[in-house]
Amino acid sequence: MKIIRNIKEMSEVAKKHRQRRKSIGLVPTMGALHEGHLSLVRQARRENVFVVVSIFVNPAQFGAKEDLKSYPEPFKNDLVSCRKEGVDIIFHPEAKQIYPEGYKTYVEVKNLSDLLCGKPRPGHFIGVATIVTKFFNIVQPDTAYFGQKDAQQAVIIKKMVKDLNIPVEIKVMPIVRQKDGLAMSSRNTYLSAQGKKDALVLSQSLNLAKDLIQKGLRDSHKIIHSMNNLIKNKKAAKIEYIAIVDSKNLKPIEIIKNHCLIALAVKIGKARLIDNYLVT
Numbered sequence: 001m002k003i004i005r006n007i008k009e010m011s012e013v014a015k016k017h018r019q020r021r022k023s024i025g026l027v028p029t030m031g032a033l034h035e036g037h038l039s040l041v042r043q044a045r046r047e048n049v050f051v052v053v054s055i056f057v058n059p060a061q062f063g064a065k066e067d068l069k070s071y072p073e074p075f076k077n078d079l080v081s082c083r084k085e086g087v088d089i090i091f092h093p094e095a096k097q098i099y100p101e102g103y104k105t106y107v108e109v110k111n112l113s114d115l116l117c118g119k120p121r122p123g124h125f126i127g128v129a130t131i132v133t134k135f136f137n138i139v140q141p142d143t144a145y146f147g148q149k150d151a152q153q154a155v156i157i158k159k160m161v162k163d164l165n166i167p168v169e170i171k172v173m174p175i176v177r178q179k180d181g182l183a184m185s186s187r188n189t190y191l192s193a194q195g196k197k198d199a200l201v202l203s204q205s206l207n208l209a210k211d212l213i214q215k216g217l218r219d220s221h222k223i224i225h226s227m228n229n230l231i232k233n234k235k236a237a238k239i240e241y242i243a244i245v246d247s248k249n250l251k252p253i254e255i256i257k258n259h260c261l262i263a264l265a266v267k268i269g270k271a272r273l274i275d276n277y278l279v280t
């Protein structure tokens, strides 16, 4: 396994593999790798000759008051995990190479970036779309792997690839959860022992929604109301949003007919957690 920090070197190595017609799989991450990330890496490993994992805490997707400075960076552990999974390249560029002085170009997927998580985090998805575009250009993968955990991100990346005719296939892998139901996240490390218990209310509220739908309830407003009541029972939980939306355009749905996405963001202490359930 090779660690590459230089953009030009990354491009050249990837180009060599492409010329030898070796399929390239890319897994973009911000590091602090857990089983959720590793599920993407394993899928990439199964499907490609050459696997690149990028580890880059992207400053462009953090707001001024967010956790850029405290974001966990256990780089050595990440290397151990990636080596174990048979990753070929860790692409770990420096921020000043990615955004050199005078950097000016950003990618915005309109009418999707400003919804759900985009409301409290203006600019977040512009940062995400920009870095993913840059990594697609640098690595030029055949397939890139993302997690359903970040449902809105997956929708935005798919739309961006379609709109900009970027020649990459996007694969979205299911949410990996702890045994107790908590969706794995690098930000779970911010949770105290009590916070870890309180955080279970996110997946519990999604399970409640699932049960209500199975029992025949279709009114989004009523489902959201029940989820809201359950979460509000936890004093430490601060709901940012609970939404039932179309799984492609992320517009609110009043009455559930077939596919939709139930998504929520809740703060537990200083950890901002997201989770979702795809109704199919």
Ligand code: AMP
Binding pocket: 028, 029, 030, 031, 035, 036, 037, 039, 040, 145, 146, 147, 148, 149, 150, 173, 174, 175, 176, 177, 183, 184, 185, 186
């Ligand atoms: P991050 O490092 O948080 O930017 O995540 C990198 C990729 O891993 C994104 O595509 C995430 O959606 C995905 N991911 C993060 N957590 C999980 C999880 N619990 N299950 C599946 N994929 C995940």
